[in-house]
Amino acid sequence: MTTTTDEWKPTACILCECNCGLEVALGGPEGRTLAKIRGDKLHPGSHGYTCEKPLRLDRYQNGRAERVLHPLRRTAAGSYEQISWEVAISEISARLTQIGVEHGGEVIMYYGGGGQGNHLGGGYSRATFAAYGMGYRSSALAQEKTGEFWVNSSMLGAALIRSDLGNAQVAVFLGKNPWQSHGFPHARTMLRDIARDPERTLIVIDPRRTESAELADIHLQVRPGRDAWLLAAMIAVLVQDDLIATDWLAEHASGLADILATFGGIDVDGYCTIAGVDEALVRQAVCAIGASGRTAFFEDLGVQMNHNSTLVSYLEKLIWLLTGNLGRTGTAYIPAVMVPLATARKDTSLHASVTPVTGSPILGGLMPCNVIPEEILTDHPKRFRGMLVESANPAHSLADSPRMGEALAALDVLVVIDVAMTETARMADYVLPAPTQFEKPEATFFNFEFPRNVFHLRPPLLEAPDGPLPEAEIHARLVEASGALDPAVVERLATAAQQGRDAFLTAFLMATAGDKRAAALAPVLLYRTLGPTLPEGRQSAALLWGAAQLAFQANSASVQAAGHASGDALFDAILAGTSGVVFADDSADPEAAVWRRVRTDDGLVHLVIPELLQAARDLATDAPPGPTQEWPFVLSAGERRAFTANTIIRDPEWRRREPDGPLRISPNDAEKLGLTPGDEVEIETPRGKATARISIDEGRQDGHIALPNGLGLDHREDGERVVTGVAPNELTSAADRDPFAGTPRHKFVRARLTPVA
Numbered sequence: 009m010t011t012t013t014d015e016w017k018p019t020a021c022i023l024c025e026c027n028c029g030l031e032v033a034l035g036g037p038e039g040r041t042l043a044k045i046r047g048d049k050l051h052p053g054s055h056g057y058t059c060e061k062p063l064r065l066d067r068y069q070n071g072r073a074e075r076v077l078h079p080l081r082r083t084a085a086g087s088y089e090q091i092s093w094e095v096a097i098s099e100i101s102a103r104l105t106q107i108g109v110e111h112g113g114e115v116i117m118y119y120g121g122g123g124q125g126n127h128l129g130g131g132y133s134r135a136t137f138a139a140y141g142m143g144y145r146s147s148a149l150a151q152e153k154t155g156e157f158w159v160n161s162s163m164l165g166a167a168l169i170r171s172d173l174g175n176a177q178v179a180v181f182l183g184k185n186p187w188q189s190h191g192f193p194h195a196r197t198m199l200r201d202i203a204r205d206p207e208r209t210l211i212v213i214d215p216r217r218t219e220s221a222e223l224a225d226i227h228l229q230v231r232p233g234r235d236a237w238l239l240a241a242m243i244a245v246l247v248q249d250d251l252i253a254t255d256w257l258a259e260h261a262s263g264l265a266d267i268l269a270t271f272g273g274i275d276v277d278g279y280c281t282i283a284g285v286d287e288a289l290v291r292q293a294v295c296a297i298g299a300s301g302r303t304a305f306f307e308d309l310g311v312q313m314n315h316n317s318t319l320v321s322y323l324e325k326l327i328w329l330l331t332g333n334l335g336r337t338g339t340a341y342i343p344a345v346m347v348p349l350a351t352a353r354k355d356t357s358l359h360a361s362v363t364p365v366t367g368s369p370i371l372g373g374l375m376p377c378n379v380i381p382e383e384i385l386t387d388h389p390k391r392f393r394g395m396l397v398e399s400a401n402p403a404h405s406l407a408d409s410p411r412m413g414e415a416l417a418a419l420d421v422l423v424v425i426d427v428a429m430t431e432t433a434r435m436a437d438y439v440l441p442a443p444t445q446f447e448k449p450e451a452t453f454f455n456f457e458f459p460r461n462v463f464h465l466r467p468p469l470l471e472a473p474d475g476p477l478p479e480a481e482i483h484a485r486l487v488e489a490s491g492a493l494d495p496a497v498v499e500r501l502a503t504a505a506q507q508g509r510d511a512f513l514t515a516f517l518m519a520t521a522g523d524k525r526a527a528a529l530a531p532v533l534l535y536r537t538l539g540p541t542l543p544e545g546r547q548s549a550a551l552l553w554g555a556a557q558l559a560f561q562a563n564s565a566s567v568q569a570a571g572h573a574s575g576d577a578l579f580d581a582i583l584a585g586t587s588g589v590v591f592a593d594d595s596a597d598p599e600a601a602v603w604r605r606v607r608t609d610d611g612l613v614h615l616v617i618p619e620l621l622q623a624a625r626d627l628a629t630d631a632p633p634g635p636t637q638e639w640p641f642v643l644s645a646g647e648r649r650a651f652t653a654n655t656i657i658r659d660p661e662w663r664r665r666e667p668d669g670p671l672r673i674s675p676n677d678a679e680k681l682g683l684t685p686g687d688e689v690e691i692e693t694p695r696g697k698a699t700a701r702i703s704i705d706e707g708r709q710d711g712h713i714a715l716p717n718g719l720g721l722d723h724r725e726d727g728e729r730v731v732t733g734v735a736p737n738e739l740t741s742a743a744d745r746d747p748f749a750g751t752p753r754h755k756f757v758r759a760r761l762t763p764v765a
């Protein structure tokens with residue numbers, strides 16, 4: 009087939025949370041090549057914008073990954089044999105059921121739920137989770153965001169909070185380089201716009217002079233791991249120089265007296281010295297924030313996977329709350345969401361819910377990734393004995409890969425649902441193949457825009473090959489095999505669905521309202537009953553009918569303002585909107601919409617989180633983290649670069665630059681070690697060793713080195729598995745984690761370097 013350039017099909021990027029709309033022209037001998045890719049101008053969020061990364065997405069669809077096309081079962085010899093779907097589902101169900109009988113289903117955990125832009129199938133896992141009585145779940149979000157989720161929930165009663173960067177007078181990026189990591193629509197365009205506007209101020213807080221920092225008006229080049237001292241000093245300036253929004257706080261917040269007492273006596277100069285940032289520059293930044301009235305913050309992995317990560321999230325929120333930057337144009341907001349990424353608990357105490365072995369807090373509904381090995385490698389009666397992993401690769405992506413591998417091998421049963429034979433799949437007892445993200449209907453639940461928020465259900469670009477099944481079908485078969493699904497309920501709902509949506513809604517509510525078991529199985533009930541009535545190939549979108557009903561119930565005014573009179577109307581718009589649809593519109597009164605979503609018990613912002621306020625006080629006596637004589641370098645294990653994203657593209661040829669992901673080092677450090685670009689070094693941490701090629705980074709502090717994320721994966725080449733680059737988690741430790749949320753300190757790993765002769 010020859011590519012026909014006017015046959016453009018809508019889809020979306022799958023490489024970061026923005027999921028910008030794309031159009032693809034197919035080509036190649038069988039019409040299965042993503043031959044041409046461009047931004048989709050009809051997408052209501054991205055409007056045709058795209059960075060360079062998705063232009064090479066054919067390397068995901070047709071790259072040299074080891075594709076799984078049939079269910080596989082591990083043999084006694086450790087190899088894999090092909091089995092039928094019937095055998096696979098039957099055996100997996102029997103093994104999960106047996107674990108439940110002997111030990112309780114709660115010792116089976118679920119990990120994953122989809123990579124970027126791959127969440128629709130993962131939504132059906134809730135039914136499998138319930139059918140087998142599973143007790144705990146985790147995902148990549150627990151590597152990064154759960155500390156922030158807890159802070160947000162405690163202060164505002166909402167797990168997810170973002171900022172209106174596009175309309176901010178002062179934009180502050182904390183531990184984030186949006187030039188490379190994006191994270192919000194039109195990132196590079198927006199950065200340039202802010203930098204060029206003399207009436208606006210761009211502030212970047214980062215140890216490295218990143219591409220974003222190069223554009224900044226103020227770059228606070230903090231020492232690695234010392235952000236907490238810097239932010240505490242900034243709050244102290246606000247308090248001591250009376251730059252806080254006193255009247256706004258009196259009306260909208262509680263706990264101000266405790267904040268004033270804690271930060272009023274801080275030695276600003278001393279804290280700035282610890283942070284390694286000039287006090288005058290800090291005061292300049294704080295004065296800009298205090299005077300603007302429209303300040304927007306964005307914190308990200310540079311601080312969320314570092315020392316004091318949860319404390320830093322708290323201090324960052326205090327800065328913009330003390331200056332009244334919530335709910336107005338150009339400030340922080342709480343968006344309407346289609347599907348919540350995390351749950352905001354009414355009981356916000358840290359240990360309201362904990363894991364069975366280590367007693368680690370469960371935040372946002374997720375247990376910390378770093379404690380998973382400890383929850384398995386023990387003789388505790390409630391240790392995890394089974395795991396279902398979906399569209400995730402914990403053997404590679406979680407801290408301390410060797411220890412994680414040991415834990416996965418110790419499970420009674422490990423089941424993996426994935427597209428490729430990943431490092432985790434190669435340890436599984438069963439591997440169940442799924443279509444790629446372009447071979448099935450897909451969606452993303454990272455919906456953060458404001459005041460108009462967008463949801464995109466994209467149709468498949470290609471037919472899936474014979475063998476793989478959509479995740480929705482896999483979960484439906486597992487639930488049916490468990491015996492948890494009542495066939496009579498399925499029959500009644502299927503009959504009602506044929507009669508129309510009104511009849512179906514009534515029947516569905518009757519089936520689930522008073523039956524917690526049926527409600528927990530709702531995703532599969534929808535798939536089996538409503539799904540067959542949907543347009544061809546869209547059966548797995550049935551889950552979104554329920555999501556649309558809940559979104560309308562939670563934010564009816566916003567959904568109606570976007571033109572959807574009911575949950576059903578919203579669902580129909582999602583089905584029809586192949587380039588995405590605005591599902592919520594708060595533009596008429598953004599401030600009122602935000603305050604409706606502040607769900608604290610008294611409707612006020614709670615400035616005090618006791619544990620974190622005490623941690624802020626403890627900074628006065630805490631020893632700041634830093635290199636040591638034994639470990640003279642600090643490694644950032646997982647840096648975003650021009651051609652790194654998540655780990656779904658295993659073929660290194662997708663990277664136009666630095667295909668092997670070199671170790672970046674400062675010019676002075678390279679000179680001291682006698683290194684030139686391209687030389688190899690052995691990098692050693694307390695956990696492991698690796699060899700990497702170096703590149704010189706003019707913007708990097710001495711003693712601060714970095715490896716990119718997304719490397720250390722293998723691909724097929726001439727029948728062999730070939731690994732490219734260093735897997736960062738071969739060098740990290742699961743024990744090195746935040747004391748509150750358990751998130752890893754991947755951005756602060758002590759290391760030493762030895763030139764390779």
